[in-house]
Amino acid sequence: MVISALAFTFLNVFVKTLSNFSVYQIVFFRSIGSLFxxxxxxxxxxxxxLGNKKGLLILRSVFGVTSMTLFFLSIRYIAMGTAVSIRYIAPIFAxxxxxxxxxxxxxxxQWVFFAIAFLxxxxLKGFDNNMQVEGIIYALVSALFSGLxxxxxRKIGNQDHPVVVVNYFMIISAVIGGLLAINSWKNPIGLEWLILMSLGVFGYFAQLYMTKAMQVGETNQVAPLKYLEVIFTMIIGLIWFGETYxxxxxxxxxxxxxGLTLNVVTKRK
Known part of the structure; x- marks a missing residue:
């Protein structure tokens, strides 16, 4: 789970680094990289x-690309650690x-713990005047789609292999991201190619090791460790981008x- 959190962190950092590219082009390369x-x-x-639950697989993919695009947009307006934290309230919507x-x-x-998290x-928005409302809204709507x-x-259940679900998501994300990026396409130069292609690698291994952690460890012990992504992202944001909190x-x-950690522990018990 720690490896997964680090992979997600570097994914966030590189997305923020690529702020001179359109968010749709970033979604395209993030998806293409995982398809490898x-x-x-x-x-x-x-x-x-093709899978079995084709309608649900397509719907999951559309919601997924929407959530991913909105999250990538959010970190252009607010600090990465803040965006990641808000995205993690998806279980409340779920x-x-x-x-x-x-x-x-x-x-x-559980509702009490959800209330703590939403508080x-x-x-974040009510007391921090430096926070841009656009970033908060993008992150919140991203979390809402993650909840869906x-x-x-859950509806798909075991009727489709997890990699089939991810593959659908990446194909549809690549198609949607690629089409929307046409008008604002910018040809990468030198190191930018490596950074763009690495997005899919970090995304894939982040998901892979999170799944492995859930398979080999007690959920109420390993699941809270995924919130290390918030800490890692905040630290790198402070050092690399000079973000302030x-x-x-x-x-x-x-x-x-x-709030979310208490919910995970209590729910599993």
Whole structure:
């Protein structure tokens, strides 16, 4: 999980580094890079590319590319650590949607922890005057679509291989990102090629090692470690980009991470 958090961190950092490229072009290269891993895996293991739940797979992919694009946009307006923290409130939206679409029950104590996390978002915007509202909105809507993705993946269940789900996501993201990037396309030069192609590599291994962590460890022990991404991203943001955090920003981020971590531990117990 620590390796996964580091991979996600470097993905965030390189996306911010590529601010002179359109966000759609970044989405395109992020997707193409991962396809170099998913295609060989499916071919080697003789798994069908089409999948079984085609409608849900397409819907999950559309929601996924929307969430990813909005998150990449958010880190152009606000500090990376703040954007990552807000994106992680997706479980709150997922729990809300699960009540209606999956008829799942959410314990009262979980709503208390969700309230703590959401209070952190309110503090970020309400008390930090340096925070740009566009970045907050982009990150919040990104989290909302991530919450919908949780529901769709639950609907897909075990009827499709996880790599098939990811492959659909990457193909549709590459197509949508590529088409939307045509008008603002900028040819990469030198090292920019390597950075753009590395996005897919970091994204793939971040997902891979997060999955492995869940498979070999107790969820309530390893899941909270994914929030190390917030700490790693904040540290690199401070050193690399000179990002600054007010005391209110730090309190808000702390509440978000605390509320979500308590929810994970309590839910699994």
């Amino acid at each position: 891993f998913t295609f060989p895996f499916l071919i080697k293991n003789k798994i069908s590319f 729990a809300f949607f699960a009540l209606f679409f999956l008829k799942e029950k959410v314990r009262f104590i 952190g978002v309110v503090i 993705i949780f529901i769709i993946i 007010t005391i209110w920003s730090l309190i808000g981020i702390l509440l978000i991470v605390l």
